[in-house]
Amino acid sequence: MxxxxxxxxxxxxxxxxxxxxxxxxxxxxxxxxxxxxxxxxxxxxxxxxxxxxxxxxxxxxxxxxxxxxxxxxxxxxxxxxxxxxxxxxxxxxxxxxxxxxxxxxxxxxxxxxxxxxxYLTPHVILRKELIAGKRFESLAGHMGTFLAETLFRTSDLSLETARKKADVALFSNNVALCAITENLVFTDAYFDAPLNRWTRPGLDKAALALRADRAVKIAAQEMLQVFTTKTEALLHGDLHTGSVMVTGDDTRVIDPEFAFYGPMGFDIGAFLANLLLAYFSQEGHEGADGERDEYGEWLLATVEAVWAIFADRFRELWRTERTGILFARSVFEDEGDGLGAEIALARFLDGLFADTAGFAGAKMIRRLVGLAHVEDMESIADETRRAACEARALAMGRELLVNRGRLSDVSAITSLARAISRQKDLP
Structure with missing residues (x-):
């Protein structure tokens, strides 16, 4: 346009x-x-x-x-x-x-x-509330359902084919915003890009190690390939905790200017990545050792619940609203093969989970050593404590990115986060 x-x-x-x-x-x-x-x-x-x-x-x-x-x-x-x-x-x-x-x-x-x-009031930005250690018990349900319905209903599983193709064509012109993502999320962190920055000198060793890490560089480029070629659904495109506003019982999503048709796992992974960044930042916000341990567990429980609620609602939509060109009922249920549809659903969700984990890892890495960081970490005044939190988050991002296909379920992600959070000797 x-x-x-x-x-x-x-x-x-x-x-x-x-x-x-x-x-x-x-x-x-x-x-x-x-x-x-x-x-x-x-x-x-x-x-x-x-x-x-x-x-x-x-x-x-x-x-x-x-x-x-x-x-x-x-x-x-x-x-x-x-x-x-x-x-x-x-x-x-x-x-x-x-x-x-x-x-x-x-x-x-x-x-x-x-x-x-x-004007959303008394809503506040979710990220700021997570930094303050506040809980929102309706958050996982609201976000899991929102993700399932907006992604499913704008995909070839549901949307009429001509309308889907027209929308893909329309949003494909959002070239400049996609280019920001393609560069900042998948590329710049892995070479000496001019705008890269991180907590110096505490994170120097870990940040520089990314450039020599062949496995993580290949994985990042594989996820970039998925990002640029998989037009599954209409994405928000920048779904972090700064793009969500909350009250005690309400959740609103704002700022989808990065919207385009891409892989479903990108939006889910982006949101989970930001919850994980909040988790790894908690030690830096403690006034006393262990003060935020319970809150950290709530954040991990929210990670698990967002995926579980998303997957449950997605299954319901697959069974009741699968009217698009993909996995047509005429091929499965109408031929008496309901089991085939269920097997296809399970395989679809397995692939989506792997994408989600990989994108989450890429998003975490870019927020730690790229251009635009997150307040969760940046607001930790003590640079030594901040670098320690960021080193653990960076290790988590790498594991999600490189081993995305080996994680069995969302509890494997949260177990990995707990294990990495206990490591005190990361570079």
Whole structure:
């Protein structure tokens, strides 16, 4: 699609954004008529975009605007504004499946590359709450179900073939955002890329060892091959704990600007990777030895529950909504071969689990020695403690990536995490 930058785009500030949204009927009704009583503040703390909260007498909205460059780096790294188009299209498709897991959508402006949506309150970013040691008992159920339904229902297992192919074609134009993933997640960590960084000198030995680790480099490239060739379902594309907002009993998924059609395991693996990063960071947030052991166990239990709930719901959908071109009922159940369908389901989930583990490993590694890190680790003030936590997380990422096909089930992942967390002599 043509980049919005060519058609009168202008970046907003806290003053100009108020006048703009006041002129949008659906948004003005949400805020209260007129712009005189509006207030706005810019709250974007991510790597790419401007994010405003605009408040009025009757309510508030969030305005997310793409910038023509990577905000984290600056205008030396240009980025197409069309990513807002892909985000809007992903949000509308996911909202048709699980609207209660997303913010309500009000307006899309292609010219100015912005999306206006519900201001989620009292929701907070999940990552910050995990750093604080807070538990969310509904999180696994909400995320496992959201992943199962959005992935299954946008795949050839369910979606009508012509519509699926049209969507694959549409989202295939999200080239620049996919390139960020292809480089930062699967490539840059394994050579002397200019933007790589890590905790120095404590993580030097482990970070540099990746470049000489033939097994992990091959595994990373194998996962890149899966990422670039397997158009299974519509992915969020950047599903980390900073893209999830929570309350005690609600969970919302935001920011799918990296959306494209790819391997299901990428979204699942990304989310599990971030729970595992939170787990390995816990020792760095302790005030006393062992203070967060129980919380760490809750995080691992959540890893297990997300996969288990995902797999259970996926099985239900396979048995009740398998109306697409893949594994057609006419080949199995209608021929009296229900057992064949169940065997195919088990094999499908086995392959998906291996992909999930491999992608989780790649995502963990990139968040430790690549460009953009995670606050879970970065907020550990003591560099020696931080490097120790990161070394164990890096070892976990390597094991998931290299041995992804040898892990029998999700409990093997959590058992591996416990074993690595007890190792005190990692480089």
């Amino acid at each position: 043509e980049d919005a930058h060519s058609g009168g785009y202008r970046p907003f500030d806290v003053e100009t954004v108020k006048a703009h949204v006041a002129g949008l009927p659906a948004v003005a009704e949400r805020l209260g008529e007129g712009s005189a009583g509006l207030s706005a503040r810019e709250v974007g703390d991510g790597n790419l975009n401007l994010v405003f909260i605009v408040e009025g007498p009757a309510g508030a909205v969030v305005v997310k605007q793409a910038l023509p460059y990577v905000r984290l780096v600056g205008d030396s790294w240009p980025l197409p504004l069309s990513r807002a188009f892909f985000e809007w299209n992903a949000l509308t498709r996911q909202a048709a499946i699980r609207p209660e897991r997303l913010p309500q959508l009000f307006h899309f402006d292609a010219t100015n590359a912005l999306v206006v949506m519900e």
